[in-house]
Amino acid sequence: MPITPMEVYKLLPKTNCRKCGETTCMSFAFKLINREKTLEECTPLFEDTKYSSQLKDLQNLLEPLKEATETGLIVDEDLCSGCANCVVVCPVHASDDPYGMGSGLGPTIDDPILRIEDGVVRVVNMKKCRRYGKNRILCVACRENCPSDAIRFLEG
Amino acid sequence: MVFCTGCSCLCPDIRIENGRVYNACRKGSSIFNEKKRAKPTVNGKETDIETAIERAAEILSSGNVAIYGLDTIPIEAQKLAIGLAEELEAYIDDNSSFCLGDFVEMILRGEIPSTTLDDVKNNAYVIFYWGTDPYNSLSRHLSLYTYYPRGGKRQRGYEEDRFLVVADIRKSHTAKLAKKNARFIRVDDDLKLVESFIQAMEGKAPQYPDVARVLSEMKKGYSVIFGGLGLKYGLNGRYEEFTEMFRRLNEITEVYFIPSGFHSNMRGFNELLFEKTGYINRYSFKEGVSKAEFEFSRLLIEEKIDSALIIGSDPVNSLPFEVSRKLGEINTVVVDPLNSLTSMIADVVIPSALTPIGQGGTMMRSDGVRVKVEPLREEEWTDVKVLTSLKEMV
Ligand code: SF4
Ligand code: SF4
Numbered sequence: 345m346p347i348t349p350m351e352v353y354k355l356l357p358k359t360n361c362r363k364c365g366e367t368t369c370m371s372f373a374f375k376l377i378n379r380e381k382t383l384e385e386c387t388p389l390f391e392d393t394k395y396s397s398q399l400k401d402l403q404n405l406l407e408p409l410k411e412a413t414e415t416g417l418i419v420d421e422d423l424c425s426g427c428a429n430c431v432v433v434c435p436v437h438a439s440d441d442p443y444g445m446g447s448g449l450g451p452t453i454d455d456p457i458l459r460i461e462d463g464v465v466r467v468v469n470m471k472k473c474r475r476y477g478k479n480r481i482l483c484v485a486c487r488e489n490c491p492s493d494a495i496r497f498l499e500g
Numbered sequence: 501m502v503f504c505t506g507c508s509c510l511c512p513d514i515r516i517e518n519g520r521v522y523n524a525c526r527k528g529s530s531i532f533n534e535k536k537r538a539k540p541t542v543n544g545k546e547t548d549i550e551t552a553i554e555r556a557a558e559i560l561s562s563g564n565v566a567i568y569g570l571d572t573i574p575i576e577a578q579k580l581a582i583g584l585a586e587e588l589e590a591y592i593d594d595n596s597s598f599c600l601g602d603f604v605e606m607i608l609r610g611e612i613p614s615t616t617l618d619d620v621k622n623n624a625y626v627i628f629y630w631g632t633d634p635y636n637s638l639s640r641h642l643s644l645y646t647y648y649p650r651g652g653k654r655q656r657g658y659e660e661d662r663f664l665v666v667a668d669i670r671k672s673h674t675a676k677l678a679k680k681n682a683r684f685i686r687v688d689d690d691l692k693l694v695e696s697f698i699q700a701m702e703g704k705a706p707q708y709p710d711v712a713r714v715l716s717e718m719k720k721g722y723s724v725i726f727g728g729l730g731l732k733y734g735l736n737g738r739y740e741e742f743t744e745m746f747r748r749l750n751e752i753t754e755v756y757f758i759p760s761g762f763h764s765n766m767r768g769f770n771e772l773l774f775e776k777t778g779y780i781n782r783y784s785f786k787e788g789v790s791k792a793e794f795e796f797s798r799l800l801i802e803e804k805i806d807s808a809l810i811i812g813s814d815p816v817n818s819l820p821f822e823v824s825r826k827l828g829e830i831n832t833v834v835v836d837p838l839n840s841l842t843s844m845i846a847d848v849v850i851p852s853a854l855t856p857i858g859q860g861g862t863m864m865r866s867d868g869v870r871v872k873v874e875p876l877r878e879e880e881w882t883d884v885k886v887l888t889s890l891k892e893m894v
C-alpha cells in the first residue's frame with residue numbers, strides 16, 4: 345500500500361512551527377515520503393511527550409521507507425519470477441544499453457538500475473532511475489509491466 | 501556467457517560469476533544449482549559408473565524395451581539414443597505426445613507457416629499468445645524475443661511498435677500485461693475462436709467480438725501466434741479448421757505460428773526422429789510405424805515392455821500414479837544428472853553431465869533454431885559417452 349501525504353500529515357503536530365525548515369507540516373509530510381526529510385527533523389515530535397503516541401504511529405507508518413530505495417521503488421523478491429520485463433522496458437536502460445537490455449538481453453553496461461541475479465530482480469543503481477533527484481518524473485514503466493506485482497512504488 | 505537449458509527459450513546470455521547466476525530467470529537459475537547430483541547405483545546400492553552401465557546393458561539386451569525422455573539432452577545424444585532404439589528394435593517416445601508435439605509436426609509437414617524468434621523480434625507487430633502463460637513457463641519469452649525487445653523494424657518499443665493479444669480461459673499473469681494497444685480474450689472454446697477469425701474474414705460478426713479488432717491489427721503486417729497446451733487441449737485434435745484459419749489469414753496478411761512452452765530440446769528430438777522415420781514420437785522400430793498405443797504411458801499400462809531406458813526425464817513425477825506404479829514393476833534404467841523420483845525406483849541409475857555445466861552440444865529452440873551450447877567445464881560422463889558405451893555393450 346502506498347503511503348499518502350495526508351496519512352502522514354494527520355499524525356504530525358499540525359502547528360506549522362517551521363522548526364523542520366518547511367513552511368507547513370503538509371509540505372514536511374510530502375518531503376518525508378520522498379525521503380528528502382527525516383522524521384527527526386520535526387523536533388517537537390520528539391521533545392513534547394504529548395506527541396509520543398503519534399510519534400509511534402508515524403514510525404510504524406514510515407517503516408516501509410527503510411526498505412525502499414531512494415526513488416520509492418520496492419521489490420518483493422518472493423513474487424518475482426525473473427522474467428526481466430522490468431529490465432527491458434526501462435527507458436533509461438533502452439537508451440543507455442540499446443543492444444543489451446534494450447534488445448531484451450542482459451545488461452552490457454556496469455551500472456544498470458535493475459538486473460536479474462540468481463533468478464530475481466535486484467536494484468543495483470537507483471541513481472539512474474527517472475524517479476530520482478530533482479528533475480524526476482513519475483515513470484512507472486517497470487511496475488506496469490510486472491505481471492506479478494513484485495514492484496511497488498511508495499507514492500503510488 | 502552460457503546458454504540456459506531451463507526451457508525451450510535457450511537464453512544465450514547467462515553469466516556466472518563468484519557463484520552468482522546473472523540474467524537467468526528463477527527457473528533457469530535453479531538448473532545451475534548442482535546440489536542434487538545423482539550417484540551411480542545398481543538395485544539401490546552405490547557402485548561405480550562402469551558397473552552401472554554394464555548392468556544397464558544386460559537389462560536392455562533382452563525383452564521389449566522402450567527408450568523414453570530425451571527432451572533435455574543435446575541433439576548428439578538424442579541421435580545416439582535413436583540409434584540404440586533402432587538396434588534394439590525398441591519403442592522410442594518423449595514428452596511431446598502429451599505436450600506440443602502435434603504443433604511441431606504440423607510445422608514439419610508444412611501445414612502451418614512458422615518463423616524464427618529472431619525474425620519476431622525484428623519484425624512482428626501482433627504478438628498473440630493463445631492458451632499459454634509464458635510468464636510462468638518460459639519466463640523471458642516476452643522480454644527477450646517477442647513483445648518488449650527493440651529490434652530491426654521495431655525500434656520504438658512495445659507501446660507503439662507491438663500489439664499484444666492474449667487468449668486464455670483465465671486472466672493469467674501474461675494476460676495482465678494486455679493493457680494499452682492490446683487485447684485479452686477470455687476463451688471458453690478454442691474452436692469458436694478459430695471460427696471467429698474465419699467469420700471476421702468473411703465480413704460476418706465474429707462470435708468473439710474482439711477478433712474484429714485483432715484481425716484489423718493483423719492486417720497491418722507481420723503477426724505471430726504462439727500456441728500452448730491450452731490451445732492443444734482446446735482444439736482436441738480438430739486441427740483442420742485451425743490450419744484453414746492460417747491458410748486464409750495468409751491470403752490477406754502475414755501470420756506465423758510458433759509452439760510455445762516445452763522442455764529445452766523437445767523440438768530437437770521431434771525433428772531428428774521425423775528426419776529418420778517420418779514421425780515425431782511414439783515410434784516402434786520393430787513395426788516401423790508410430791501409433792498412439794506406442795505412447796510410453798500406454799506401453800506401461802498395457803504391459804507391452806519389459807524394460808525402459810529413461811534419459812533426462814522424471815516420469816514418476818509427471819505421469820499419473822497408476823502409470824508410474826507400472827514402471828516400478830519393470831526393469832528401469834535411468835540416465836540423469838540429478839536425483840529424481842524416477843531414479844528412486846530405478847534398478848540402475850547412471851549419472852550423466854548436466855547441460856550446459858558439464859557437457860555441451862546442439863540444442864533446438866522452440867522455433868527450430870539450433871544453438872551450439874558450450875559447457876562451463878568438461879565432465880567425463882556426458883550423455884554421449886554413456887550412450888556410446890551402452891550401445892557398444894548391448
Ligand atoms: S517541525 Fe513538525 S510541527 Fe513544525 S512545521 Fe515541521 S512538521 Fe510541522
Ligand atoms: S521507474 Fe522508470 S526509470 Fe525507474 S527503474 Fe522503473 S522503468 Fe526504469
Ligand code: SF4
Binds near residue numbers: 423429465486490
Ligand atoms: S517484471 Fe516483475 S517478475 Fe519480472 S523480473 Fe521484474 S520484478 Fe521480477
Ligand code: SF4
Binds near residue numbers: 507524525527641
Ligand atoms: S526463459 Fe528458459 S532458457 Fe531463459 S533463463 Fe528462463 S528457464 Fe532459462
